[in-house]
Each structure stands twice: as structure tokens, then as C-alpha cells.
Amino acid sequence: MSAGLQPEDWQRLSPLFDELAELPAVARAERLATLQPPELAARLARMLAALPPDGATVTLGVSGFGDQLAHALAAPAPDAAAPRSGDRFGAWCLCELLGEGGMGQVWRAERADGLYQGQAAIKLLRDDVAGPGLAARFARERALLGRLTHPGIARLLDAGEQDGRAFLVLEHVVGHTLSEHVRAQRLDLSARMRLLIRIARAVEHAHAQLIVHRDLKPSNVMVDDAGNTKLLDFGIAGLLDSSGQQADSQLTQLSGRRLTPAYAAPEQILGGPIGAAADIYSLGVMLYELASGQLPFGQRGASRTALEHAVLHGQAQRITRSLGQTDDASSEQGPGRPADARRAAGDLEAVAAKAMRRHAADRYASVGSFIDDLERWLAQRPVSVRAEDWRHRGRLWLRRNAALAGGAALVFAALSLGLGLSLWQRDQAQAAARQSEEVTRYLTELLASANPDRHGGHIPTIFEVLEKSRAELKQRFAGDELTYLRVLDVMVATYSDMNRHDIAIPLAQEFIALNARRWGDDDERTRIARLRLARIYTALNSPLEVIALGEPLLPVLARAPAGSEQENDHVNLLYQLIVAYAGAGRFADAEAMHVRAWPIVQRQFKPSDFEYPYYNAYLYQLRLAQSRLLDAERLIEATRASWATAPAHRARFVTRLRQHVWNIQARLGRPEGSVAVARQIVTDMDALLGPGNSSSQRMRADLARHLVELGEYAQAVQVHDELERMLPPEAAGHPTLRLPRESAALLSRALAAPTRAADWLPAAHRIADELARSLDISGPPWAEAGMAVTRVALRLGDLPLARRTLALLQAQDAQPWLRLHAQLTSRIAQLHGELLRAEGRHDDAVAALRQRVALLDALPQPQGLPHWRAQLDLAASLARTPEAAAALARADTLRPAWLAAHPLDALRAELGRGTWQPHWAGQF
Secondary structure, eight states: OOTTOOHHHHHHHHHHHHHHHTSOHHHHHHHHHTOSSHHHHHHHHHHHTTSOTTOOOOOOOSTTHHHHHHHHHHSOOOOOOOOOTTOEETTEEEEEEEEEETTEEEEEEEEOSSSOOOEEEEEEEOGGGOOTTHHHHHHHHHHHHTTOOOTTBOOEEEEEEETTEEEEEEEOOOSEEHHHHHHHHTOOHHHHHHHHHHHHHHHHHHHHTTOOOSOOOGGGEEEOTTOOEEEOSTTHHHHHTTTTOOTTSHHHHHHTTOSOGGGOOHHHHTTOOOOHHHHHHHHHHHHHHHHHSSOSSSOTTOOHHHHHHHHHHOOOOOTTGGGGSOOGGGGTTSOOOOTTGGGGTTHHHHHHHHHTOSSGGGSOSSHHHHHHHHHHHHTTOOOGGGTTOHHHHHHHHHHHTGGGOSSHHHHHHHHHHHHHHHHHHHHHHHHHHHHHHHHHHHHHHHHHTTOGGGGTTOOOOHHHHHHHHHTTHHHHTTTOHHHHHHHHHHHHHHHHHTTOHHHHHHHHHHHHHHHHHHHOTTSHHHHHHHHHHHHHHHHTTOHHHHHHHHGGGHHHHTTOOTTSHHHHHHHHHHHHHHHHHHHTTOHHHHHHHHHHHHHHHHHHOOTTSTHHHHTHHHHHHHHHHTTOHHHHHHHHHTTHHHHTTOOGGGHHHHHHHHHHHHHHHHHHTOGGGSHHHHHHHHHHHHHHHOTTOHHHHHHHHHHHHHHHHTTOHHHHHHHHHHHHHHSOTTOOOOHHHHHHHHHHHHHHHHHHOGGGHHHHHHHHHHHHHHHHHOSSOOHHHHHHHHHHHHHHHHHHTOHHHHHHHHHHHHOTTTOGGGGGOHHHHHHHHHHHHHHHHHTTOHHHHHHHHHHHHHHHHTSSSOOOHHHHHHHHHHHHHTTTSTTHHHHHHHHHHHSOTTOOOOTHHHHHHHHHHTOOOSOOTTOO
């Protein structure tokens, strides 16, 4: 802190600065004139002079805070160019100013790069918050918010910094704020509570992802004409203020006052630790306001200081006692009072009071418990906070079952049954509350453990925090299996989202085993656990595991009623099995899954829906596995029209379709299959999903493979090096992802620099060892890694290693599915022929290479570059024989017309001159 500003000065100036910064210039000057002593007003005037004319609030960064503040006290900041309609921020063009606030401006924007048509809301943060480390903080926040997929949360689509101005791109929500909606629709109390439950469910989802909102209020909730709620500005306060740090950190102390006092929990105002309980408090304030039309503490429009004092020292009246007062929402700022507000008496009053208790530990243990009580109120069942009131419970039971009160005996029997049911419900509710409390306590401690003071000043990543807690998980919940299952479910999803499949898979397997033991193999919970693991294996391209998990579930899911959640599970499993059967070479089974899935897709979606043409992506992968390249191209090209109209939350799926298009175009030599197009797709993926995301990892791997096929080995090495640099520190170590990546990179290096055999062979032997003994990799990834190591061994002249890895690939008992996969079988035949030729077994080599060419000839559609390479290899083996000229002539006809210079052209020249020497091993 600067020498001229002491902590006690900041305590006085901070609330006044926040209050004055949001006032228009005239009102600000009038308020300054009333402040005493004059020295205080003068200092505030100098601080406020640093603001631009629009009156936005200064938010100071972490680094160099004292210097920044001293500069603000000394002189105004230089003017920054005001944003205007037509300005570009990333891929978005500003169209219309939607609003202004203390943090900056919000604009409606349209997509301007031609990738797809869409609208977004861009929040332009003040350019004076851009300090050292801002880009890294944005990247962390974007990665965190990218995990929020709840339909009730407006998603963060992108974030960045341009010309010194930070910006956030969010989903554009058309509608009215919560207060405006309930006033305009004149909603009764029940309808208001249903809206609040939807909002709370979105908050609950965020808490499960270790994210606390910290600024819940009606103006941060939009409601569309259909009554759907969207929670806005999720994580923005965390981004600008504490970034998830504890309140005793420097950042929280200095910038943690960006809050709305009327809805902020006492610990937020006091600068204490902020956890999930702060959001529960804000939900309680919203409940009180929706039920009464008034704020529980202070008056609407009061100063910040007055509101903070009311929250910290005041007492909220019961909702029904406040109804005799004038509805302060008549100023068009609040939600207004519902006509049946007196229905809030008793239960809703108790729920609001518990949510707003001054001490965080006294509030609801979780948002789920808060939701449970609201749902009990809607169902006219007793809420948990009044469970001890037996007369109250009895009255509610009789109200629900009035028809049974005709005779004394029936009343007595029904009352006994009802009380017994209530007891059971109470036990169930208490058990659920205990579980929720344990889960919330665990998540709260998890958030608290991110305090950099506990890590030597280092701000830990989510992965580091999770890993520390994972080691203590079983011991923490020993004896409480139900709670352990709930936490385990969250952990599986989190690690899977982070691509740490090496950790997610054993956790998912344990999750399945525990559910099966507790509920049985046929229980829905066990089935859902198996589906989750199948999705993980689908992401890993491990078809054999997907089939083993998914096939037994098909008969049960096939009976699901139309439109049910189970039907969604059914069709998603069919999607996965189409791809899995294709990867395993079981094409007839894949076609059968298509026959079952397509009618469901046609029933669930309209042709104009993005999901309708996106179904082609699954068929594309089937046609690709069948070597029907032209059919695959036709299918994926048919999705182009949907790219421009895809909703914003489907943007990553659009990039996946672009990746598929590029892949097939590259194989067929189309113009869009260029390296430049691939680079642009990678750039767009990194911009949309963050650097090092799994989609751009796959795209870079595809580009490197294509460069190897083109003979551009040095470029392929550069792409592999770039891929390794972009991998996040916690990049997945699962063999299904790691071994294909390592073996492909090794092949590129061996082809580019074969004289450095001593550098490459130890890694090749290590990978071969893992492929021989690992049970964690199978299917196409296993075969691709094995073939790459075999090519490396042939190129570097290590024939024993080549024999060893080739024997693994040819062991049909160990990998029977390979026999069904013509593409992979033909490539193995190629390697076998090269090995036989290197061993001097000429006739056997020719037979193997003829088999390779015959398999390619039998495929339904032309294969392009692989076909030419195979025929050229055969021609090389037939050199100086009567068949040589015909074999070489056929190779010339198979050479793709689009192919530029290729290293194998030198081989063709040697064959034409009759000077060929067998030194091309491993290059086919």
C-alpha cells in the first residue's frame, strides 16, 4: 500500500469511493460537498478524477496495487478509446450497447468471422484492470466456467484481452430480469418459488463444480418468455476480485468489495472467508424479496453504507409482519408483492430465516437442502426446519388427505399411516440433509485448501487441490457409503472433464462396483454409472471397452418410453456403439445400431435443429472405418449448412465437424485439406476452449499424421513438439492417449533423423514393453502405437524389435478384432512385407506385399495416397523381375494427381533407372 494511504484510511475511503463512483457526475459533486472533513472530500475527489467520464468504477489489479493507487491519487488516468458499434473483439463485432455498470459495459455482439451466425453478450472490462498475470487469471477462470453446462446458467464462451482492454464473451440471453418478469406476469407465490428453485438448482450445479457465485441477485437472473431462468455473471466476481482465493489474501482485502450489499452475506461485507454459505444467504434474501416485495435489511435505494450497516446490525422482520408496510417495490425496481403473500407465513418464513442466519455455519448445509424445503412447501409437506412441530405436520397431512376424514376409524387409520409415512420421510430427509452437509463441508474445505498461503504463495490448480483431497477420500467418508458415492460421482465427472482418464477410470470402476453392491446390477443408478464409464472409453477411442459396457444395457434401455430421460440414455448409447463397432471392425453391428438410432433422432429433432445433421458425424466415422471415403465426405459435407446457425453452446461441436471435414479432405487431396486450414482450426479450437484443450490436441495429432503421410517429416516433428508444449501440466497419462501420441512423435523423429538411432531406440523399446504388458490400452489406439513402433524399428534397422512388435500385431488370438478391420490388416501386411524384405526373404516379402495391395484393391472406394505407396513398395520388391515394369506402371497410375513432391518420388526415380537399393525400410 502506498506510503500516503494507511489501512485505517482505506477502511474509510473504500465504501465512500464505491458509493460515489456509481453516481452521475452532478450527483457525485453534490455528495462530495456534504462530506466532512474537507481533507476526506479532497482525497476522494482526486481518486474519482481517475475515472473516465462514464462513471465506471475503478477495479485495481493485484500486482503493484500501491503504485496504482498512488497514481490514481495523484492524477487522472489517461483516457482510453471508448468502444463503439462495429468494433471487433476476437471473432465478435459490437452491435448495440445493452447496459453499463461499475465494472464496464455490456454489448450485444454478433459473430463476425463467418464460422457460424450467432449472438453473444460481450462484457468490456475497464482497461485499467489489465495488469500482470491477467491473461493467466482469465485462462483459469475460462477453464473453470467451461465446466458449467447447466441449462440454467448463461455460459462463458470466450475471454481475452485486446488493445489493453479485457473482455468476456457470454451467452446472450433474451428476456427480462427476475424482478421485471414476476412483476409483469403478476406471479403468485408458488410460481415465484418454482422460479427460485430453478435458480437454486443452477447454483447447486456450480457448487458441485467448486464454483461459488458470490453475487446472486435478481438482476443477475434473466427469465425468457417461456419462463426459463438463466443465471448470469457466473464467476465474474471471482475473476475480478479474489479469483477463488481466501479472504485473508491481498487480493481479497483490496478488491473484495465488488458486491451488492443488499444481497451480500455478512462475511462478504466483513471480508471474511467466502464459501457456498454466502450463496445460500443470497438465495434467502431473494426468497424474502419474492415473497414480500421488500428487502429483509434496509430500504431499496439506500446508500451502500446504510445497507451494509443494516445487514450487519439489523434484524429482518418476519415476512408476514412486513406486509403491513408500504410495498417499496412500487418504484419499479423490485419484484412487487404477490397477491397471496400471506401464504408465506410459517414455513416459508422459517426457510428464509434459516438461509439468512448471520453465521454461515447456522445456515442450510447445502443449496440442495434449501431446494428440498422449497419443494416440500410447494407439495404442502412440512419443511425440515419445522419438523419438530407435530401439530403443524398433522394439519398439513389432514389438508392433503381431507377426503379420508369421513369417519372416526378411517381418520384414525389414515392419521396413523400418515404419521408413520411422515416419520419415514423425516428419516429420509434427515439422512439426505446429513449427506448434503457432509458433501458441502467437503467442497468448502476443498475450496479453502486453495489458499496460496498454504502452498508457499503458489496458487494451486484445481487438479492439485483435487489430488490432495483424493488421497484422503476413503478415510474421510469411511462408514458413510452414501455420501462417499455422491462425492465419488463428482470426482469421476471432474477428472473426466479434465481429461485425466487415468484417474477417472479406476474411480468410475469403483463407483460402478459400489452401486452394484448396494443397489444391485439392474438398478438404474448402477446402469447410469456404467454409461458414464462407457462415455469415458468413447472419448479414449477404446471401442472394445465401450462394447463390453454398452451391449448388456441395450435390452433394458430399448424399453424406455418415448420422450423419457431413459430414451435419451438409449439413443446416446446407440451413438457410442455405432462408433465403437466401427472401430472394432464389426460393421454389420454398427449398421444395426444406425437402424435403431435414426428413427429416434427423427422423432426427437427437427431437420433445422443442429442435433439432426450432427448425427452424420457418427455415420461419418462408420464410413471412414469401412474405407468408404467418398461416402464419408458426402455425409460430413452435409453438415455445413448447420454450422452458421448452430447455437453458441454447440460451438465446440462445430469445430469437431470442421476437424472431420479437414481429415477427409486431406485424405482425398481436396483444397480444404491443406496445412493452413488445419492450423486455422487449431487456432479456433484454442480460442474457443482454451490452450491445450483435448480437441486441439487431437487436431494437432491428425495434422502431424498427415504431414508424415506427405513425407514432411520435419514439419511433423515441429507439430509434435508444439503439441507437447501445449499439453497442460496435468495432461492425461492414460496409455490409450499417451502411447499413440509418444509413438507417433517418435516415428516422425526417426523418419526425419534416422542417423540418431541411439536417441530414438530406447524410447521405442520402452513403448513396445508397455504395449506387450499393459491392459489399459486396446483397440485402434493399441494397433496404431504398435505399427508406429514397428516402422521406427524398420527405419532404424532394429530388426529384433520389429519382429517383436509385429508378432504382437499378428497374434490373432490376442487381438481377434483386427482380422475384421481391412484397413489395419492391410497396413500390418505392409510392415510384414518390409520386415521379410529386410531379412532377405524375397519371395515371402513379395507375397505379403501382394496381400497388402489386394486388400486395398478390394476396398469399396479409392484410397488415394496409401494405395500408391503400397503399390510402389510392391514394385520395389519386384525390381529386376519380369513383373517390375507392369508393377511400376500401375504405381504411376495410382499416384494421386493432387500430390506435390514426395520423398518416395526419389524411390520411383531409382526404380526407373534400375539403381534401387533396399534402404527405404519404414517409409511406406
